Amino acid sequence: MPYRSFPADLRSGVTGQVERCALMLKDPATWRDLWWMLTDMTAGATTAIVAPSL
Numbered sequence: 001m002p003y004r005s006f007p008a009d010l011r012s013g014v015t016g017q018v019e020r021c022a023l024m025l026k027d028p029a030t031w032r033d034l035w036w037m038l039t040d041m042t043a044g045a046t047t048a049i050v051a052p053s054l
Contacts, residue, residue: 003029 004027010016024030 001029001032003027 004023006020006023010019
């Protein structure tokens, strides 16, 4: 599932940045990637701890 594209009529400046941030936080692909990063970080840390202990 790709990211949603931004609308063409976004404002510039601080207001536009807030709108972009809100649009990204509403995108399901962003949340999927954040959950994947959490899972990957946990698995990586577990592997890094378990490997030397073996």
